[in-house]
Each structure stands twice: as C-alpha cells, then as structure tokens.
Amino acid sequence: MAKILVVDDSSTVRKLIINILKSADYETVEAVDGVDALEKLAQEDIDLIIADLNMPRMNGLELIRTIRKDPVYSDIPIVMLTTEGSEEDKKRGFEAGANVYLVKPAPPSLILYKIGSLLNAEK
Numbered sequence: 001m002a003k004i005l006v007v008d009d010s011s012t013v014r015k016l017i018i019n020i021l022k023s024a025d026y027e028t029v030e031a032v033d034g035v036d037a038l039e040k041l042a043q044e045d046i047d048l049i050i051a052d053l054n055m056p057r058m059n060g061l062e063l064i065r066t067i068r069k070d071p072v073y074s075d076i077p078i079v080m081l082t083t084e085g086s087e088e089d090k091k092r093g094f095e096a097g098a099n100v101y102l103v104k105p106a107p108p109s110l111i112l113y114k115i116g117s118l119l120n121a122e123k
C-alpha cells in the first residue's frame with residue numbers, strides 16, 4: 001500500500017489525517033514541519049505528501065518549492081491541506097507545485113478521493 005507523509009505542526013490535525021488514511025489502509029509517516037518532512041523523505045520511501053501551509057521552521061510553501069527543485073523527489077504528488085482558503089493562497093500553493101489544494105476541514109471522502117486520483121495517475 002502507498003506510504004503517505006503527513007506534515008502538520010498540529011498533533012491533533014496529524015492524528016485526524018492519519019486516522020482517515022489508515023481507514024483506507026494507507027501507510028503513514030508523520031512530520032511536524034518542513035525541515036522534519038525533508039528528513040523523513042530521505043529516510044522513507046514516500047509515495048505522496050499531505051502538507052500544511054503554516055508551520056514553524058519551514059512552512060508548506062517552502063517545503064513544496066524545495067521538493068520540486070530536487071530531482072529525486074520532484075515527482076512526488078503533493079496535497080496542500082490548510083485553513084488558508086483565499087484565492088491568493090491557492091494560487092501560491094499551485095505556483096509552488098502543489099497538485100491539489102484542500103481547505104480544512106476537508107471531508108475525509110474528498111481527501112481520500114484526491115489521494116486515490118493522484119496515486120493512480122502515477123502508475
């Protein structure tokens with residue numbers, strides 16, 4: 001089963017997302033911010049990333065830009081999941097390289113549908 005990296009500085013949000021992912025039998029890895037996410041990427045074989053926007057040390061946009069510049073990780077699909085729902089923020093997210101932009105709280109069915117689509121498109 002696909003392994004998904006969940007990046008959010010809120011442990012409550014991480015738990016929530018991980019429960020949704022586990023209900024669909026995905027494997028999960030957690031990271032607390034962008035710096036931690038890059039470390040986990042180097043350690044684990046990650047198939048997809050779900051990233052928050054606002055985080056300390058390295059935020060979601062910086063993380064996505066860093067990943068998109070790295071030839072090893074640049075093709076990994078990324079879902080941005082954030083409370084920031086303005087058109088301006090969405091535009092920034094897509095410009096950074098997010099494949100999907102979801103606003104919290106996104107329905108579990110929508111999260112799983114988007115992830116399924118991205119993973120299938122990879123095959």
Ligand SMILES: [Mg+2]
Pocket residue numbers: 008009010052053054055
């Ligand atoms: Mg946050």
